Amino acid sequence: MIITLTTDFGQTDAYVGAMKGVILSIAPHTQLVDISHEIAPGDVRHAAYVLAGAAPFFPTGTIHVVVVDPGVGSSRRAIAARTPQATFVAPDNGVLSLCMHESGQVEYRQLSNSRYHLPQVSCTFHGRDIFAPVAARLAVGADFKDLGPLVTDPVLFSPPPVTRDSLGCWIGQVWHIDHFGNLVTNLKSEILNFEFQIPTLHIKVAGRHIAGLARTFAEREPGELLALVGSSGCLEIAVRDGSAARLLDAHTGDKVLVWISDESKSG
Amino acid sequence: MIITLTTDFGQTDAYVGAMKGVILSIAPHTQLVDISHEIAPGDVRHAAYVLAGAAPFFPTGTIHVVVVDPGVGSSRRAIAARTPQATFVAPDNGVLSLCMHESGQVEYRQLSNSRYHLPQVSCTFHGRDIFAPVAARLAVGADFKDLGPLVTDPVLFSPPPVTRDSLGCWIGQVWHIDHFGNLVTNLKSEILNFEFQIPTLHIKVAGRHIAGLARTFAEREPGELLALVGSSGCLEIAVRDGSAARLLDAHTGDKVLVWISDESKSG
Amino acid sequence: MIITLTTDFGQTDAYVGAMKGVILSIAPHTQLVDISHEIAPGDVRHAAYVLAGAAPFFPTGTIHVVVVDPGVGSSRRAIAARTPQATFVAPDNGVLSLCMHESGQVEYRQLSNSRYHLPQVSCTFHGRDIFAPVAARLAVGADFKDLGPLVTDPVLFSPPPVTRDSLGCWIGQVWHIDHFGNLVTNLKSEILNFEFQIPTLHIKVAGRHIAGLARTFAEREPGELLALVGSSGCLEIAVRDGSAARLLDAHTGDKVLVWISDESKSG
Numbered sequence: 001m002i003i004t005l006t007t008d009f010g011q012t013d014a015y016v017g018a019m020k021g022v023i024l025s026i027a028p029h030t031q032l033v034d035i036s037h038e039i040a041p042g043d044v045r046h047a048a049y050v051l052a053g054a055a056p057f058f059p060t061g062t063i064h065v066v067v068v069d070p071g072v073g074s075s076r077r078a079i080a081a082r083t084p085q086a087t088f089v090a091p092d093n094g095v096l097s098l099c100m101h102e103s104g105q106v107e108y109r110q111l112s113n114s115r116y117h118l119p120q121v122s123c124t125f126h127g128r129d130i131f132a133p134v135a136a137r138l139a140v141g142a143d144f145k146d147l148g149p150l151v152t153d154p155v156l157f158s159p160p161p162v163t164r165d166s167l168g169c170w171i172g173q174v175w176h177i178d179h180f181g182n183l184v185t186n187l188k189s190e191i192l193n194f195e196f197q198i199p200t201l202h203i204k205v206a207g208r209h210i211a212g213l214a215r216t217f218a219e220r221e222p223g224e225l226l227a228l229v230g231s232s233g234c235l236e237i238a239v240r241d242g243s244a245a246r247l248l249d250a251h252t253g254d255k256v257l258v259w260i261s262d263e264s265k266s267g
Numbered sequence: 268m269i270i271t272l273t274t275d276f277g278q279t280d281a282y283v284g285a286m287k288g289v290i291l292s293i294a295p296h297t298q299l300v301d302i303s304h305e306i307a308p309g310d311v312r313h314a315a316y317v318l319a320g321a322a323p324f325f326p327t328g329t330i331h332v333v334v335v336d337p338g339v340g341s342s343r344r345a346i347a348a349r350t351p352q353a354t355f356v357a358p359d360n361g362v363l364s365l366c367m368h369e370s371g372q373v374e375y376r377q378l379s380n381s382r383y384h385l386p387q388v389s390c391t392f393h394g395r396d397i398f399a400p401v402a403a404r405l406a407v408g409a410d411f412k413d414l415g416p417l418v419t420d421p422v423l424f425s426p427p428p429v430t431r432d433s434l435g436c437w438i439g440q441v442w443h444i445d446h447f448g449n450l451v452t453n454l455k456s457e458i459l460n461f462e463f464q465i466p467t468l469h470i471k472v473a474g475r476h477i478a479g480l481a482r483t484f485a486e487r488e489p490g491e492l493l494a495l496v497g498s499s500g501c502l503e504i505a506v507r508d509g510s511a512a513r514l515l516d517a518h519t520g521d522k523v524l525v526w527i528s529d530e531s532k533s534g
Numbered sequence: 535m536i537i538t539l540t541t542d543f544g545q546t547d548a549y550v551g552a553m554k555g556v557i558l559s560i561a562p563h564t565q566l567v568d569i570s571h572e573i574a575p576g577d578v579r580h581a582a583y584v585l586a587g588a589a590p591f592f593p594t595g596t597i598h599v600v601v602v603d604p605g606v607g608s609s610r611r612a613i614a615a616r617t618p619q620a621t622f623v624a625p626d627n628g629v630l631s632l633c634m635h636e637s638g639q640v641e642y643r644q645l646s647n648s649r650y651h652l653p654q655v656s657c658t659f660h661g662r663d664i665f666a667p668v669a670a671r672l673a674v675g676a677d678f679k680d681l682g683p684l685v686t687d688p689v690l691f692s693p694p695p696v697t698r699d700s701l702g703c704w705i706g707q708v709w710h711i712d713h714f715g716n717l718v719t720n721l722k723s724e725i726l727n728f729e730f731q732i733p734t735l736h737i738k739v740a741g742r743h744i745a746g747l748a749r750t751f752a753e754r755e756p757g758e759l760l761a762l763v764g765s766s767g768c769l770e771i772a773v774r775d776g777s778a779a780r781l782l783d784a785h786t787g788d789k790v791l792v793w794i795s796d797e798s799k800s801g
Contacts, residue, residue: 002558004551010305010446012313014320015498017271017302021324024269024300028326032300033558033566035551038544041447042508046546053548057555057662059562070508073483123483125498128324179544180575216607216657231549231659241576241604277572277713279580281587282765284538284569288591291536291567295593299567308714309775337775340750390750392765395591 001139002031002058006051007067007127008039015125019067019132022118026136035064042070044095045157049176052098053232055086064099065135066090067127078111078130079154080138080147087144089135091126094155101159112148160186160253169259174205174252175234181243185256187235192258203227204257205237206248217241268406269298269325273318274334274394275306282392286334286399289385293403302331309337311362312424316443319365320499322353331366332402333357334394345378345397346421347405347414354411356402358393361422368426379415427453427520436526441472441519442501448510452523454502459525470494471524472504473515484508535673536565536592540585541601541661542573549659553601553666556652560670569598576604578629579691583710586632587766589620598633599669600624601661612645612664613688614672614681621678623669625660628689635693646682694720694787703793708739708786709768715777719790721769726792737761738791739771740782751775 003023009015016037023030035054039047047068055064062085069076069091077092081099083106088096092110100106111130114121116137121129134147162172172187183205203210214226222241225248230236235258237244244250270290276282283304290297302321306314314335322331329352336343336358344359348366350373355363359377367373378397381388383404388396401414429439439454450472470477481493489508492515497503502525504511511517537557543549550571557564569588573581581602589598596619603610603625611626615633617640622630626644634640645664648655650671655663668681696706706721717739737744748760756775759782764770769792771778778784 002562006551008446011303012305012307012317013443013445014302014317015446017273017300017317017321018324020300020302021321021326021329024298024329025324025326028269031558033551033554034301034568035548035554036545038546040546050546050548050551054551054555057552057559059555059559062555062558071485074485076485122498124495124503128498176547178547179549218605218608218610228658231656231662236658275713278570279572279574279584280710280712281569281584282713284540284567284584284588285591287567287569288588288593288596291565291596292591292593295536301568338752341752343752389765391762391770395765 001027001029002033002062003027003135003139004033004035004054004058004062004064005037005067006035006039006047006064007037008041008043008047009037009067009127011037015127018128019065022128022132023136026133027139030136030139039068042068044068044070044093046176047095048098051095052101055099058086060085061087063087063089063135063138065127065131066095067131068095069093069126072126073123077151078126079151080109080111080134080144081154082107082144087138089131089138092151092155094157096154097156098159100156107144108151108154109144110148110151113146116142116147162186162191167259169257172235172256172258174250174254174256177245177250177252181239181245182230183237183244183248183250183254184230184232185235185237187256187258189229189233189235192235200260202259202261203235203237206250206254208248210237268294268296269300269329270294270402270406271300271302271321271325271329271331272304273302273306273314273331274304275308275310275314276304276334276394278304282394285395286332289395289399290403293400294406297403297406306335309335311335311337311360313443314362315365318362319368322366325353327352328354330354330356330402330405332394332398333362334398335362336360336393339393340390344418345393346418347376347378347401347411348421349374349411354405356398356405359418359422361424363421364423365426367423374411375418375421376411377415377418380413383409383414429453429458434526436524439502439523439525441517441521441523444512444517444519448506448512449497450504450511450515450517450521451497451499452502452504454523454525456496456500456502459502467527469526469528470502470504473517473521475515477504535561535563536567536596537561537669537673538567538569538588538592538596538598539571540569540573540581540598541571542575542577542581543571543601543661545571549661552662553599556662556666557670560667561673564670564673573602576602578602578604578627580710581629582632585629586635589633592620594619595621597621597623597669597672599661599665600629601665602629603627603660606660607657611685612660613685614643614645614668614678615688616641616678621672623665623672626685626689628691630688631690632693634690641678642685642688643678644682644685647680650676650681696720696725701793703791706769706790706792708784708788708790711779711784711786715773715779716764717771717778717782717784717788718764718766719769719771721790721792723763723767723769726769734794736793736795737769737771740784740788742782744771
């Protein structure tokens with residue numbers, strides 16, 4: 001059985017190791033897979049984004065544990081979610097939103113059955129004391145229904161919205177900035193469908209104008225700003241052999257405009 | 268068999284990979300678990316702290332390899348330690364101190380039997396040439412006694428001391444600063460026992476006064492300084508959704524005072 | 535079967551997790567081993583260096599996947615290389631050069647058989663869409679010959695050259711700077727053979743002179759600059775309990791001189 005881990009714990013502490021120890025003590029034959037421990041501290045949307053980019057590629061039945069949990073110890077619930085493809089164990093703070101988005105039928109349970117937790121549960125480390133043991137017990141055959149009562153109102157947020165103005169200009173935003181400094185937008189190639197084929201496509205972001213789409217980084221000169229459809233199927237702004245985030249001083253949430261025109265709106 | 272790795276090697280070099288290759292060449296069915304490779308370079312106390320926070324959660328029989336080894340190649344010994352719960356393989360520089368602290372009976376051996384090492388041992392990378400192969404051979408059944416002679420005087424240091432002044436004020440220190448900037452102190456909740464229940468508990472650290480304990484981060488406002496009992500059972504100073512280390516410009520070793528009073532000593 | 539991963543993807547994105555998911559979906563019993571995901575972005579030489587330092591220690595038959603791929607989506611080929619010891623899957627950009635250097639007979643194949651790829655191949659993430667599935671299918675028994683046609687002209691670069699001037703002075707360079715700030719040079723102890731035994735060996739780097747070789751860091755005082763033969767068999771410049779890179783403001787490619795003399799050339 002595979003259990004993946006996605007946390008904001010970093011790698012200078014014992015937190016990740018303690019979780020792994022708890023899991024292997026209960027389910028010794030688990031295949032542990034680190035997705036990321038470098039989620040920005042407390043950044044639920046970052047975690048949701050990363051999880052949604054990785055989880056769909058795992059085998060059916062994989063258990064994904066997510067611990068980005070700024071509300072630990074408060075009244076926020078701990079939950080598990082089961083889809084036809086996978087099981088998720090996480091705080092009920094929206095971190096699963098993007099995975100559930102297109103998952104079809106999902107069953108949510110509150111992790112209230114303390115028999116599946118460690119005997120002593122701290123107020124500040126439910127990753128070790130609740131999420132890890134619950135995931136491990138599921139891996140060795142615990143019944144999903146036994147975790148606790150059904151949850152019918154899990155916290156779920158929507159991806160950032162895309163709008164279109166009266167002139168037909170799409171308005172999206174920078175959704176994620178990756179390790180390379182690429183700006184991943186929320187403008188999906190399906191939405192823009194027709195436009196992506198058009199050579200006169202225009203993009204404006206952080207005060208800069210980009211004309212046309214590249215297919216790959218290599219089609220541009222080193223240091224040149226470019227736009228392309230990235231591996232997640234969304235429009236990305238990048239710099240060949242460089243960082244668009246640094247070049248443009250861009251941030252998550254920055255507005256991105258896309259339109260078709262013979263005349264540039266830039267400047 | 269599980270072998271965990273705790274090093275200060277970082278992740279930009281071949282060092283960790285070489286150790287993993289050596290282990291898997293000798294013991295192909297080992298389950299390798301990274302605890303941390305981001306121990307501060309040469310910081311034996313940091314490594315001891317992290318190891319002690321993770322090791323107790325692993326299954327009985329786990330082998331923990333620790334390579335934080337500023338004295339590599341010098342006369343410092345290489346050792347293994349066996350407790351009823353686990354086996355540790357490490358340089359004899361105190362890095363196991365906090366794990367041994369409450370381990371009951373421990374047997375130490377010097378890793379002098381070169382039959383368990385790689386054929387060629389470098390002067391600067393005993394992680395690859397001694398510690399990894401010794402751990403792997405233990406994993407496939409080597410006799411602990413064969414590693415080398417008993418060690419009766421391993422290097423062990425104590426946790427930083429807690430004292431109490433004539434007015435009853437506990438004096439401890441910042442023991443560890445975690446990834447979130449939380450200041451973990453050496454003031455254990457058991458020691459302070461009675462005081463932790465008292466609403467008029469006062470804490471002073473880095474020139475700042477904190478009145479009362481929180482149970483969770485969520486009980487305070489974002490950005491607010493707070494004190495709570497952390498997941499290790501020790502008093503922690505934290506900032507909700509922020510970094511206490513940055514806010515207070517605090518460092519490991521900074522003095523922490525705890526007392527009960529109707530009047531604040533701050534200011 | 536063991537599959538190792540070496541990438542420049544960092545750990546804040548879904549990229550590594552997606553690759554792991556793809557591999558485990560095809561080859562569920564694979565033992566995944568991270569060598570590094572902290573290769574400098576697009577730095578093929580860094581990746582080649584790290585891979586060559588780790589791969590030789592893995593068991594025969596290990597599959598190494600390397601994704602440092604600034605030319606992704608361009609006409610650069612995707613290849614696999616099979617040696618008597620291991621199989622490598624990587625872009626054809628020279629990243630395998632240092633592993634092939636002394637590997638004896640190598641068979642290269644172009645990864646043109648799309649039956650081994652994911653059904654949809656993006657233009658920007660061949661790690662997930664080509665390299666991971668090819669490695670996984672090899673792990674479950676795919677025939678190496680089926681991957682695609684033979685490649686007879688893979689991109690291979692040589693290690694940086696060592697020369698010797700008319701006075702017998704060896705001229706090499708800083709080849710790699712490690713996590714500790716040690717300057718690993720390309721001057722192999724075999725080349726310098728005789729000289730390394732001689733107490734009057736002199737080294738000049740970044741304007742500083744070092745007389746004699748240490749055997750270990752511990753032979754020098756904390757903060758002192760020293761030279762020694764490192765774990766890769768090459769001359770290294772280091773600072774005990776410190777960073778030579780920072781002390782000398784040294785960079786990869788900086789010239790390193792080694793000579794024997796009774797008089798120092800420094801100053």
